[in-house]
Amino acid sequence: MREEETAMLETLLTLEPQGVHLSLIMSKPEDGDSQEIDVDAIDAFLAASPFHDYLRLDSAIQDAIQYWNSKVTFGESVFVVAERKDVQIDISLSDDHMCAFVALTGAFGGEKLTAQILIEALKAQAIVRGVSKKRLQYLLQKSWELAPGETFSLKVAAGRPAVQGQDTQFEALVPDASERILAPQDSDHGKVDMRDLGQLITVQAGQALMRRLQPTNGESGYDVHGRVVHPTPGKEIPFQVGVGTRLSDDDSNVLVADKDGMPRHGKTGMAVDDILTVDKVDVTTGHVDFNGAVLVYGDVSSGMKIKAAGNITVTGVVELAELEAGGDIIVAGGVIGRMHEGKLVYCGLKSQGKVAAKFAQYAQIESGADTELYLHLAHSLVHAKGAVRVSDAAQRHGSVTGGVTIADGGVYARVLGAEAGVETQIQLMGQFRELKAEMDSLKSEMKEAEERIHQLVVLQIKLSKQPRDKRSPELVEKVNTGKAHFMSSLADMKTRHQLLREQYDLQLASARVEISHMIHAGVHVRIEEKEFIVEEDMTACFICWKDQMIVCQPLKSH
Known part of the structure; x- marks a missing residue:
């Protein structure tokens, strides 16, 4: 003016x-x-x-x-x-009352924030635990810098979450075959005596196999009001007492061998199988089919088959053979298929447990748990219910080249793909189609049940409007019984659907490819129904599912 x-x-x-x-x-x-x-x-x-x-x-x-x-x-x-307006204080709480936030709005010519005003505001909301003095001091300082109407928010208190109890844990007291066979110690003469190793992977009657550690109750926490947050106790899981084992007479939390044999490891228990030992498997021995564990002190030759109810352990190589085990398959050497007359012929391994070998090429592997290779996996077809791990302990070796690898528990390797751009396919969460199909089927059944319940409710209303003397007691009973039946079935289906959803989400969370050194162009990673194609070489990184899409990020930032 x-x-x-x-x-x-x-x-x-x-x-x-x-x-x-x-x-x-x-x-x-x-x-x-x-x-x-x-x-x-x-x-x-x-x-x-x-x-x-x-x-x-x-x-x-x-x-x-x-x-x-x-x-x-x-x-x-x-x-x-x-x-004129004094500084405005708004206090908000997280839904679980574990965090408290203070939002300030700068004063319009009114009173500025003081420590006393702030403390009284917190007390008015009964915020008495987990208050940070440093944050309060910072908030006071910040309030004097606020322009009129300017806002600022800060978390000033945090409760302590309860530490949930740990479920029953199981500690194996004897090593599995892979720990002995795949990492043998040299003898005095610089050579490995595989027969001594064969003795080391067996157990004797009465020998302790596994210890069960009791679940814990967890630790209580508190919210910002000082109220106790109770933990969820861990679940008690019973021993799986397998064939050839029993609970110790002295301690029911220790599983012991009931006979001599080869131990077969499980997550919640063990078994001890009778053991058949042979020097080799070739045309002179014929195929092997044994209701126990099989230990081969040499190679398994082309065209041969081994079937065992327990573990199969081979101290040599397996070439163009077929192995099927109710337990683990451990191969000290390699698993080798080859091109024959221009046609690819796979070496086949199928186990209910894990598969472990030094290397595999032109192999077809199915494992009920993890698949572990210590040198490389090349041009093979792998389907693991657990993870696929290709690496040695020192991280000097471990490459996956070509083929198709399907792993429900993720893929971990040092190098993935090849410089030549060989197409290497990785598919994670291999069960998602089955889980989705089952969830979709349940949804259809739930919809049908809801429609039937609606029809019965409509019928109930119609019956209720009729005079009592004209209602059919039998029909009323039939309608009531039918409605109760469908409501019970619907509740069961909702519970099953929720469990499937949790299993589905858990698998998505574990769908991960982790590469410690290099991933080459030409690698295809599929998670759920989406695909990620690596178009250029990248150093250490991990690929996972995030926000309904596949993302690739540097490993060091994780």
Whole structure:
């Protein structure tokens, strides 16, 4: 505004505080000798006053301008055009009351935040535990820097979550075959005596096999109100007492061998199988089919078959053979197929447990648990219910090249793919189609049940409107019984659907490819129904499912 306009307003306009409100007193001359004003003029007038940081009331200012610019009014009129507001404190809590947040809105000419005001606000919300003094001090400092109306939010208190109890744990007291066979110790002469190793992977009657550790109760926590947060105790899981084992007479939490034989490891128990030992399997021995464990102190030759109810352990190589085990398959050497007359012929391994070998090429492997290779996996077809791990302990070796690898528990390797761009396919969450199909089927059944319940409810309403003497008691009973049956079935189906959903989400969370050194172009990773194609070489990274899509991120940032 020009100086004469400012001087004119100062003579005709007066600001007068009345409590928290600021009144604008407008003295309009009777002769109408006054210049029109606008919002900018009022703003400038307020800005130059001691009340410049009050909260402006726009509608009242518009009323004042309209009054002043009117040609037919004169005299004195009062308008409340601004108000003083202290710093505003809003306290919010997380849904579980484990965190408390303070949101500040800068004062409009009113009182600034003080420690006493802040503490009283927290006490009013019964926030008494987990309050951070450093955060409160920072909040106080920040409040003095806030412009009028500026907001700032900060978490100032956090409870301590309960530590959930741990489920029953099982500790194997004897090593599995892979620990002995795939990492043998040299003899005094620098050579490995596989027969000694064969003795080391067997157990004797009465030998302790596995210890069961009792579930824990967990530790209680607290929320910001100081209320106790109770933990969920761990689940008690019973021993799986397999064939050839029993609970110890002295300790029911120890599983012991009931006979001599080869131990077969499980997650919650073990078994001890009778053991058949042979020097080799070839045309001179014939195929092997044994209701126990099989230990081969040499190679398994082309065209041969071994079937065992327990573990199959081979100290040599397996070439173009077929092995099927009710337990684990452990091969100290390699698993080798080959091209024959221009046709690829696979070496086949199928186990209910894990499969472990030094390397595999042109192999077809199915495992009920993990598949572990220590050197490389090349041009093979692998389907593991667990994870596929291709690496040695020192991370010097471990490559997956070509073929198709399907793993429900993720793929972990040092190198994935090849420099030549050989197409290497990785498919994670191999059970998603089955899980989805089962969930979709349950949804259809649930919809049918809901429709039947609706029909029965409609029928109940119709029956209720009939006179009692005209209702059929048999029909009423039939309708009530039918409705109860379908409601019970619907509840069961909802529970099953929820369990499947949890299993599905758990598999998605474990769908992960982790590469410690290099992933080459030409690798295809499929998770659920989406595919990620590696178009250029990348160093250490991991690929996973996030926000309904496949993402690739550097391993070091995880």
